[in-house]
Amino acid sequence: MSESLSPEQIVEAFTAAFGQAPDGVWSAPGRVNLIGEHTDYNEGFVLPFAIDRTAGVAIGLRQDSTARLLSSYGDQGVVTVDMDSLSHDTMSGWTAYPLGVVWVLGQMGVSVGGFDLFLHSTVPSGAGLSSSAAIECAVASAFNELAAAGLSSKELVLVGQRAENEVVGAPTGILDQSASLLSTQGHAVFLDCRTQTSRPVPLDLAADGLLVLVVDTKVTHAHATGGYAARRASCELGAQVLGVAALRDVTAADLGEAAGLLDPETFRRVRHIVTENQRVLDTVAVLDDAGPGAIGALLTASHASMRDDFEISCPELDLAVDTALAHGALGARMTGGGFGGSAIALIRAASEAAVRTAVLAAFADAGFTTPDIFAVSPAPGARRLQ
The missing domain is CATH 3.30.230.10 (Ribosomal Protein S5; domain 2)
Structure with a gap:
């Protein structure tokens, strides 16, 4: 960087x-x-x-x-x-x-x-x-x-x-x-x-003594090729078979019927989108009512869905998530299009050193490339500087 x-x-x-x-x-x-x-x-x-x-x-x-x-x-x-x-x-x-x-x-x-x-x-x-x-x-x-x-x-x-x-x-x-x-x-x-x-x-992490730690696995990806386009095609196929304009229109109550209409792989892709949409709505509600300290389980559930249903994770991302959770992270998930890139962990600021040390050690033990690990804060959008 x-x-x-x-x-x-x-x-x-x-x-x-x-x-x-x-x-x-x-x-x-x-x-x-x-x-x-x-x-x-x-x-x-x-x-x-x-x-x-x-x-x-x-x-x-x-x-x-x-x-x-x-x-x-x-x-x-x-x-x-x-x-x-x-x-x-x-x-x-x-x-x-x-x-x-x-x-x-x-x-x-x-x-x-x-x-x-x-x-x-x-x-x-x-x-x-x-x-x-x-x-x-x-x-x-x-x-x-x-x-x-x-x-x-x-x-x-x-x-x-x-x-x-x-x-x-x-x-x-x-x-x-x-x-x-x-x-x-x-x-x-x-x-x-x-x-x-x-x-x-509102996402005032500092006020709650929290931070988001990014683990850049150094496994690079390119959206223009490979898996990203394939996942999009699966979603479009699912919407077509289910007769909806987009998977936004499919609810959790529809999944039982969808399982009988879709091949197993396409069904898993659809199930991720349906459940992920609900997790976003749930996360917004929790942030509005209870603050960021209460969203950890939703983040972790999102990673499980991306790993198992959408199949866009990789061993490095899974290791980063699992290690962070084992060392006190409130929640963790891969972020971005998948097939590499970064994981994020919502942690208490006081545990940053412990989580960082544990992830670095886990990657070294697994023989993976040393990741970049850094904290990020919610920042302003595009603007003129000078």
Whole structure:
């Protein structure tokens, strides 16, 4: 994970690379999905929160049609693109995220022309913390202002989602971009993915002496390939067979009938979505009434469902969850699309050292790659920094 840079340092890096100061610096956070996994593209409910790990972009508009893009990580150097010939073929690697946003804006009639862009992100890539949406939302926020597009936050959510779906090729829902754009300090975002309505839900961990510990297993994943798309296809098949617009419309009372209509694998996928939607609603109710100290069992039940019914966990994620629970975590679950990435543990702040030490030892004993372990706090959403 990259070290954080101040807005002034980002400006300095941009100026050193491109020979002049940028027009501004924008930032958007990664996210932890507290609960509600794979429910977003099934028009269900999710409860993410933005974290204090962000993607920062400095952007300067140009008078020509050239785009120059530079990232602080990797060794690609400056990537140069002719915006007049921007197409799927010219967008690849990390530049597909910012260029994808620009392409979608162009499809909407918002032309930005040429620009210089410097990216610095502290959201670890491939960790299930939505590093891609952080980039998309920072860039979308920047060009919304620079091009005077006047798009609302909800419209920018859809810009980011289209970039992810149509350019990157990942069939994701609106969870990640919504968390990055709509979050407020000290709150989670309760999002209805069918209506795109949302409200903040209090998540003041510090006041209750709690924290969320992220265990980045270092098992990387890519939503554009493999299991994620297969799970989405299973959900769509389940909805089709059950005759509903989306699995959001299936209730727990319907599962008995569904078991007789679906093959066993598709039924398990459907059961996860149905029960996960209810867990989100239950978690919101508990947070409103009793606070975060009472949601642990719901988080742990969510992990069991993802492990057994949706089958998107892996040995490293299971070990992180089981070890954290064995050493005092109130609840734990994998977070993100699955097949790697991160687990989260809701713990008492006083037990952080013990949980951290136990997880590191368990991974070492299993011969797994040493994980990154860090605490995160509910943070504000995308904004201009300078």
